[in-house]
Amino acid sequence: MLDNLYIALIHHPVSNKKGSTIASALTTIDMHDIARASMTFGVRGFYVVTPLMDQQVLAHEVIDHWTEGIGGELNPFRKRALELIRVVSTFEDALQDIKADCNQPVVTVATSAAKHDKTITTAEFAEKLLQQRGQQRILTCEKLSSCASHLIAFGTAWGLSQEFISNCDFILEPVYGIGVYNHLSVRSAVSIILDRICRNLPCGEIQ
Amino acid sequence: MLDNLYIALIHHPVSNKKGSTIASALTTIDMHDIARASMTFGVRGFYVVTPLMDQQVLAHEVIDHWTEGIGGELNPFRKRALELIRVVSTFEDALQDIKADCNQPVVTVATSAAKHDKTITTAEFAEKLLQQRGQQRILTCEKLSSCASHLIAFGTAWGLSQEFISNCDFILEPVYGIGVYNHLSVRSAVSIILDRICRNLPCGEIQ
Numbered sequence: 001m002l003d004n005l006y007i008a009l010i011h012h013p014v015s016n017k018k019g020s021t022i023a024s025a026l027t028t029i030d031m032h033d034i035a036r037a038s039m040t041f042g043v044r045g046f047y048v049v050t051p052l053m054d055q056q057v058l059a060h061e062v063i064d065h066w067t068e069g070i071g072g073e074l075n076p077f078r079k080r081a082l083e084l085i086r087v088v089s090t091f092e093d094a095l096q097d098i099k100a101d102c103n104q105p106v107v108t109v110a111t112s113a114a115k116h117d118k119t120i121t122t123a124e125f126a127e128k129l130l131q132q133r134g135q136q137r138i139l140t141c142e143k144l145s146s147c148a149s150h151l152i153a154f155g156t157a158w159g160l161s162q163e164f165i166s167n168c169d170f171i172l173e174p175v176y177g178i179g180v181y182n183h184l185s186v187r188s189a190v191s192i193i194l195d196r197i198c199r200n201l202p203c204g205e206i207q
Numbered sequence: 208m209l210d211n212l213y214i215a216l217i218h219h220p221v222s223n224k225k226g227s228t229i230a231s232a233l234t235t236i237d238m239h240d241i242a243r244a245s246m247t248f249g250v251r252g253f254y255v256v257t258p259l260m261d262q263q264v265l266a267h268e269v270i271d272h273w274t275e276g277i278g279g280e281l282n283p284f285r286k287r288a289l290e291l292i293r294v295v296s297t298f299e300d301a302l303q304d305i306k307a308d309c310n311q312p313v314v315t316v317a318t319s320a321a322k323h324d325k326t327i328t329t330a331e332f333a334e335k336l337l338q339q340r341g342q343q344r345i346l347t348c349e350k351l352s353s354c355a356s357h358l359i360a361f362g363t364a365w366g367l368s369q370e371f372i373s374n375c376d377f378i379l380e381p382v383y384g385i386g387v388y389n390h391l392s393v394r395s396a397v398s399i400i401l402d403r404i405c406r407n408l409p410c411g412e413i414q
Contacts, residue, residue: 002385029236033392040395042385077390178209178249178405183284184398185240188247191395192402198385 002042002201004104004129006151007190008094009034011050013161024157026055028062033187034154035081041194045101046084047094047151059087091153091164098149109152110160110168111193113182119171122193125150126200128170152193154186209249209408211311211336213358214397215301216241218257220368231364233262235269240394241361242288248401252308253291254301254358266294298360298371305356316359317367317375318400320389326378329400332357333407335377359400361393 009030012023031048038046048059063082065071072079088094091108098106109125120128129150153160153168165171174182175189184192216237219230238255245253255266270289272278279286295301298315305313316332327335336357360367360375372378381389382396391399 029392033395036391037384037395039388040382040384040386040391077388080388081390175247175402177244177247177402178408179247181246181284181287183288184243184247185236185394187392187394188240188244188398191391191398195382195384195399195402201385 002129002198003044004102004149005043005197006045006047006094006098006149007034007038007043007194008047008049008091008151008153009186009190010091010153010155010160010164011048011052011055011157013164014155014157015159015161017158019158021161021163022157023050023052026050026058027156028058030156030187031059031062031082031085032078034190035084036078037187037191037194038084039081041198043084043194044149045086045098047097048085048087049089049091049094050087051089056087056089059085063087094151098151102149105148107148107150107170108168109150110165110171111152111154111189112165112171113159113174115174116165116171118168119173121173122196123200125170125172126197129197130201154190156186209336209405210251211309211356212250212404213252213254213301213305213356214241214245214250214401215254215256215298215358215360216393216397217298217360217362217367217371218255218259218262218364219297220371221362221364222366222368224365226365228368228370229364230257230259232259233257233265234363235265237363237394238266238269238289238292239285241397242291243285244394244398244401245291246288248405250291250401251356252293252305254304255292255294256296256298256301257294258296263294263296266292270294301358305358309356312355314355314357314377315375316357317372317378318359318361318396319372319378320366320381322381323372323378325375326380328380329403330407332377332379333404336404336408361397363393 013021016022066078066082095106175192176182220228223229273285273289302313382399383389
C-alpha cells in the first residue's frame, strides 16, 4: 500500500457547464469504480466530499450495503474496495482526517483538464512521493509510509472550481491521449492517473 | 487516429460468478465511458456486442439521444464520442464489419483478469501494432493506417468466456497495480489498457 497517497472525489466546489460553482449530485458508480481503482493501486483512503446531507446519506447507504450488508457477502472484493471510502462534508475535513490519522503534513494536488502554472506531470508527482524527507529513488514502497501524505482531488461535473485549484499545492497535468480530446469520465481519469503514478514508482509488482 | 485499432465490449459470451456462460445486460454508462476513452486514445471504432434485441434497442436509444437528439446539442464532445459506437449481435459481426470497412486482416485480442499461455504485455501489443508488414519503429501513427486491423475484446459481467478467450489470437496481460488485487471495472480496465498501449507508441502528442 502507498501509505502516503489519498484521493478525494469533490462534489463541491465544482464548476457547471457555464463555469458557475455548484454542488453536484453523487454518481454512485463513481464510488464503486474509484474505490476499485484505489484498491488496485494501493491508495490508503478515498474521500467522497459532499456538503449535501441527503447525498451523504445516499453515499452511506451504498457503502453499508457493500461493507455490512448482503453485497459484501456476495462480493468480498467489492467489500474490500468500498471499505476505503470515507464520506466528509469538505476537503478541509478530509485534510483534518488524514492529519489525525497520520500526524503528517498533507500536500494537496488538484487535477484539471487544462494546464496551469503549477502543473506537474504524473512522473514528477511520483518523484515527489519518493523524495519526501530527502530520500531519493532508493525508497521502496513500504518506506513511503514515513513520508508526508498527499491528497489528490478529482472534480465531478465540469471539474474543480478555479479557486479550489488555485489553493492546492500542485496541479497534475491533464490526461491527454493521442490528440487534443480530453473529455474522459472522472472514473477513467482517476484510473489512468493512478496507473501513471504507479508506473513511475520502483515497486516490484508494478508492470 | 490509430486507424488499425478497434475495441469491442462483449455481453455474450461472458461468464457469470459461477463460471457459466451468459448474456449480460447492458450498462449504459459503459458506452459513455468507453466511447470517451476511445476518442481520447484514437480508437477507430467501438463495438457494443449483444445478441439480445431489447438491449440493442436500448443501446441505439442512448446513441441516438447523444448523436441525433438534444444530448449532442448540449454536449458536442459526448456526441463525437458516441458516434464511434456500432451495435452488433456477435463478435464475428464486428470482425466482418471491420473487414468490409478496411479490407484488411483482423487480429483478435482478448482481455482477461488471469494469465494464459498466449498472454502478451501491452508493450508487446503496441509493438505488434507497429510491426505489421515488416515495418518497424520508424512508423508514425499516420502510417499505421496501412497495417492489419486489431480488435481488442473486453468482457462484461465476470469476464469473457474461456472458449472466447481461447479463440483469440492473443490475450493481453491482466491489469495489475501495486499488488494482486485486480478487480477493476471494465470502464477502468479499458481506459488503463488504452493508455498503456498509447504510451508505447511513438506518437508526438503522447505523454
